[in-house]
Amino acid sequence: MLLPIRLLALDLDGTLLNSSGLIPPANLAALERARARGVEIVLTTGRRHLFALPIAAALGFDLWLISSNGAITKSSRGELFHRDLLPASVARRILVDMADFRRCAVLTFDRESRGALAIESAETLQGSVARWVQANLAFIEQVVPLQDALTADPIQAMFCGSLPLMREAGTRLSEGEFASGITVMRTEYASRDLCRSRHSPQPDPRHRR
DSSP, rough: OOOOOEEEEEEEEIIITTSSSSSHHHHHHHHHHHTTTTTTTEEEEEOOHHHHHHHHHHHHHHEEEEGGGTEEEETTTOOOEEEOOOOHHHHHHHHHTTTTGGGGEEEESSSSSSSSSEEEEEHHHHHHHHHHHHHGGGGGEEEESSGGOOOSSSSSEEEEEEEHHHHHHHHHHHHHHTGGGGGEEEEEEGGGGGEEEEEEEEOOOOOOO
16 A cells, blocks of 8 residues: 655755756646645754745745754744754864865855855855855854864864865864764865865754654
């Protein structure tokens, strides 16, 4: 006996969205048919909640978003269901131990204002993720040294750069004494010689992602 589908969780980039960052009419029509059958729609993405909201708004109905690689679950109205933060003490140890790569680092906080993203070097990141920097400019705060931005627990710490540099950073991370206490999510774009490595807390067993 086949059980009815009750929930549909969708990634954004490359799944719900096309290469132009838009929702194709066929995808929107499919979601409307699913909702008509009582299926709940949830958006899941590596984007920050606020950065994913325009996509949710384009769908035209209220829904839940699982954002920041699973660390934050909020409704499109801003209701918080779950939040899994990286302890500031762990983030500080990462930044100190990874001092050689700190100019490539980004701290993400659960805020909707400037300071939601903290960096140490705009110049370094402009060279690797210029489009991302421009899209998030209103939320980026430059702090030197970066660990001074840790006045609250961040969602994650991220390092961005060329593939060789980030592989070197990955080796350094794996050798750190804090390695067993974090989850590393790595994305490589070989055609752009770009790697993004995100570091979040080990998931709470009550909220496995």
